[in-house]
Amino acid sequence: MPDHKLSSIQANIDNFEGLYSTTSILLEGHLHTHTIQTRLTPRLASLVPVTQIVLDRAFANELPAKKDSYIDIPAFHLVLRLVSAISARHFVGHPMCEDEEWLSTALKYTENAFRTIIFLRIFPDWAKPVVSLFIPYSWKVSSALRKAQRLIVPIIIQRRKEAATFLLTKDSSYRKPDDFLQWMMDEANERDGLPHKLAHRLLILTLASVHTTSMAATQTLFDLCAKPEYIAPLREEITKAVQKDDGFTKQTLTHLRKLDSFMRESQRLNPPSLLGFKRCVREPLTLSDGTFLPKNTHLMMPVYPIVTDAANVPNPMRFDGFRHYNNRLQPGESNRHQFATTSDQNLHFGHGKFSCPGRFFAANTIKMVISNLLLRYDFHLEGSATGSVERPENVRLHEYVFPNPETKVSFRLRQV
Numbered sequence: 001m002p003d004h005k006l007s008s009i010q011a012n013i014d015n016f017e018g019l020y021s022t023t024s025i026l027l028e029g030h031l032h033t034h035t036i037q038t039r040l041t042p043r044l045a046s047l048v049p050v051t052q053i054v055l056d057r058a059f060a061n062e063l064p065a066k067k068d069s070y071i072d073i074p075a076f077h078l079v080l081r082l083v084s085a086i087s088a089r090h091f092v093g094h095p096m097c098e099d100e101e102w103l104s105t106a107l108k109y110t111e112n113a114f115r116t117i118i119f120l121r122i123f124p125d126w127a128k129p130v131v132s133l134f135i136p137y138s139w140k141v142s143s144a145l146r147k148a149q150r151l152i153v154p155i156i157i158q159r160r161k162e163a164a165t166f167l168l169t170k171d172s173s174y175r176k177p178d179d180f181l182q183w184m185m186d187e188a189n190e191r192d193g194l195p196h197k198l199a200h201r202l203l204i205l206t207l208a209s210v211h212t213t214s215m216a217a218t219q220t221l222f223d224l225c226a227k228p229e230y231i232a233p234l235r236e237e238i239t240k241a242v243q244k245d246d247g248f249t250k251q252t253l254t255h256l257r258k259l260d261s262f263m264r265e266s267q268r269l270n271p272p273s274l275l276g277f278k279r280c281v282r283e284p285l286t287l288s289d290g291t292f293l294p295k296n297t298h299l300m301m302p303v304y305p306i307v308t309d310a311a312n313v314p315n316p317m318r319f320d321g322f323r324h325y326n327n328r329l330q331p332g333e334s335n336r337h338q339f340a341t342t343s344d345q346n347l348h349f350g351h352g353k354f355s356c357p358g359r360f361f362a363a364n365t366i367k368m369v370i371s372n373l374l375l376r377y378d379f380h381l382e383g384s385a386t387g388s389v390e391r392p393e394n395v396r397l398h399e400y401v402f403p404n405p406e407t408k409v410s411f412r413l414r415q416v
């Protein structure tokens, strides 16, 4: 159904307490989604070698492991730092991508926006304007937004100055930046292109992408720790692909079909939310079975029960890391069952016209992070040096599911 009848963005912003998390700016237009679809996704393959350079540096800084002993690191925190570094490189480019102030501002914004949402949701709408004045998380959201604008607005102004100078002088040393901020600047209309609005949208995009991707990558890492029998076949697949391409190149990730399947299985059983496909009714609707939905009704799908229903997935509670790989081997099925493929039975990224536009970027980021972990390190859950163990319990808040942020994983450099 079209957006003016049944809106995805309105539902998601309402669920995110748009006014208080400041995400309601997304209702002003589709610049961010349009830029992901027309600029980011078509370039994904060419981002792979750059992502590898970012990871070489990030691993040296974030995971100083040794060959002869293990170090224990909170896994979610580690993955968050790696994913933040990748996103920052592609979203804001040099030199801001290595600026600790930007990285920590984006993380603080996301964390406090989530806390604000979880807290405010329990109050009726009429009480929220007053309650929000008394919750520090909400003040921190506004302060992170102001700081992000202070950091990003001068870059936008400077880039526009340089572009204007180039038009006049045709100076051959000018290089147009090639990152998400620049693509949004190129695509924006007059209103969306105001520097403080571009900075605001960039920050929200970081919110939409970094935590979700980090949670999925951490869940994949926990499943690898709990099912170490998958480590050897996955390493074999990755090593072959990297050797064939002589490093991580544009094509390498498409060869990682077993890893893609393992990620999808991990997400199937540990999705970021038990409910999804959130929609808000904007015009009164009567469904084909006669159900009447008045204007402003919110509806959502039970996405976890759907993927754990035996009618849809055989033996649904069993973790089968190569389930989707094997499905893809069936005639005519090779392009389905991928991590980023949505269907009416796999709604973790939504489905249809308004499904998550960033899921292909997320898939590549997770593959790069997990492949590097598998190739560089031996690892297991802290205190479980041998044998298979239970994966750590997830943390649940309302319908949201988070990997336990306290869980530590022990890492050692591989003896290769």
Ligand code: HEM
Binding pocket: 008, 009, 012, 026, 032, 033, 036, 205, 208, 209, 210, 212, 213, 216, 272, 276, 277, 278, 347, 348, 349, 350, 351, 354, 355, 356, 357, 358, 359, 361, 362
């Ligand atoms: C594993 C990681 C991710 C998960 C699980 C996820 C999940 C979702 C879901 C469930 C939706 C709502 C879809 C619907 O309403 O039906 C969504 C929307 C969205 N996602 Fe993602 N996402 C992820 C990564 C990303 C990344 C990396 C980006 C940015 C590059 C991104 C950008 C967006 C945007 C902009 C929207 C809103 C689209 C709109 O305005 O209609 N997401 N995502």
